[in-house]
Amino acid sequence: MTNSLPTSLPLSKLVTEMQESATLKMAKMARELKAQGKDVIDLSLGEPDFDTPVHIKEAAKKALDDGYTKYTPVNGLLELRQAIVNKLARENDLHYTVNQIVVSNGAKQSVYNLCMALLDPGDEVILPAPYWVSYAEIVKMAGGVPVIANSSIEQDFKSTPEEIEALITDRTKFILYSSPCNPSGSVFSFDELQALALMLQAHEHVLVVSDEIYEHINFTDRHYTIASMEGMKDRTVIINGMSKGYAMTGWRLGYIAGPDWVADACTKIQGQVTSGASSFGQKAAAVALESDHTPTKDMVKAFHQRRDLIINLLEQIPLLLVNRPQGAFYIFPDVSAYFGRTSTGGYHVKDADDMSLYLLAEARVSTVSGVAFGNEKCIRLSYATSDEKLKDAAERISKALSILI
Ligand SMILES: Cc1ncc(COP(=O)(O)O)c(C=O)c1O
Incomplete structure (x- = not known):
């Protein structure tokens, strides 16, 4: 044998x-x-061809020398969460507490945490298309069902509130989109976000997950977020991170800002999967957020x-x-x-x-x-x-x- x-x-x-x-x-x-x-x-890459600014790299080196080589709290160093709270107040006029921020190992992990925290098998997530490649797969990984809202180049790849509303059912948990959008580069205007928020008033069980990782790479007058529309802050989870705006893709640092109950649930998931993000990277991210954006x-x-x-x-x-x-x-x-x-x-x-x-x-x-x-x-x-x-x-x-x- x-x-x-x-x-x-x-x-x-x-x-x-x-x-x-x-x-x-x-x-x-x-x-x-x-x-x-x-x-x-x-031309297939999704990352800036620029190097991370020198002062951010220096901050990471200093953090290593200062002994930031240990585990951090799962939801991130207080110093970084405070820098994120400051950023949201300064740039977006949004006021969160440090407990409403969860730092992750990249915005991709934030999407994963959210899907694992919010979805039961059969729960639906509306994805206005074109959507970022990983959304549909992560939703499915968590047992959810991606429900696609199609759009075309003629409408600048932006689904209307009516098109999205037609897809809402009792099983809809959240709408997930990026603005500025990967892959189309389209940006929701203030009026478009307001119209979306208005439509959602009739659907209280639906949350919005707003991926704003390209926030700074915006050629319009300014960035708008649905979280600042009336009645939306408690129903919105903002995803953001250091990868794109600070040319820090390899550092793997993202975050969410959202209601306490969502932040707590994401921390619980992350605590069993990866724990906190890299300690010295978080120190450098805090410097990046607080320093000159030239x-x-x-x-x-x-x-x-x-x-x-x-x-x-x-x-x-x-x-x-x-x-x-x-x-x-x-x-x-x-x-x-x-x-x-x-x-x-x-x-x-x-x-x-x-x-x-x-x-x-x-x-x-x-x-x-x-x-x-x-x-x-x-x-x-x-x-x-x-x-x-x-x-x-x-x-x-x-x-x-x-x-x-
Ligand atoms: C829309 C969108 N969200 C999230 C991410 C992931 O970012 P991170 O590098 O922080 O995981 C990307 C990266 O390509 C992206 O395009």
Whole structure:
């Protein structure tokens, strides 16, 4: 009798049914091609190409030297929670207590904590599409049911209150969106948020989870949050973090601000999963929030210029429908006019997934299909890269699309 061990055992149903993050997958494919010596321009990444400002790095080094190397309270160092309370008062005119803040290992974990804390099997979460890739998977991980509100480029990818209201049932727990939005870059205006809040007055059992991680990368006059609309603060959980506005993606620091009962529940979940975020990172985050924001403003200025550059270049491509994002660092063009075409080299593009793979193969430009974001007609391009690379990428995309006939 042979006694060979199996090379693998069955995985859980949960992980087997889970989608791999499409953005991470495309970034990995681009990295692999680059490692093979291929000249790939990576526009699939969801992070600023800038380095963390020096004074924030110095604060982390000092914290290490000062002995901040131990566990912190699960919901975060008091000093950082106070800095977040100050930030919300200063920038958003919102007044929270330190107990209403929970610092996490990134906004992604905040989404996870919230879904685990609020959802029972079968509970519904309304996701206005296009939505950030991880929302739907995390909702499902927690046993919830994502309910998608579709939108199109013609409405600037913003679902109306009526479209959202039509999806509300007794099982709806919350509405979850990002503004500025990943992937569309769309930003809800004051009037649009007010209209949403007004509609929700008739649906008291529904909370709002407002992901504001791109708050600072906003090209409109200012950032608005639904938490400041009348009657909404006690029904809203704000998600935010250090990744985008402070170029700190690798530091893994996010937070929520919300009602005490939600904050307590998230702390309970996090206490059993990861505990508090990195101690010296939290010290540096407090410095980042409290110090001069010139590096953030300079970064946003660069993103604004690059947005105009990429829009001008993409608008010259026939059949491409280009949106005019007001925030974040993504553009989400509608490529559906090319569906059903075949390249002169024999590559058939039937949908957005194919388009993204085609552009990687033919143009050596990495993008992400809109399908993972709940939109079947678009692809997402990140313009968090240099002007030269953006010009080169637009030229390559234009050429690859021109041979689809
Ligand atoms: C809308 C949105 N929310 C949350 C996150 C996650 O941010 P963090 O790096 O803080 O986990 C991202 C990152 O891409 C995002 O785009």
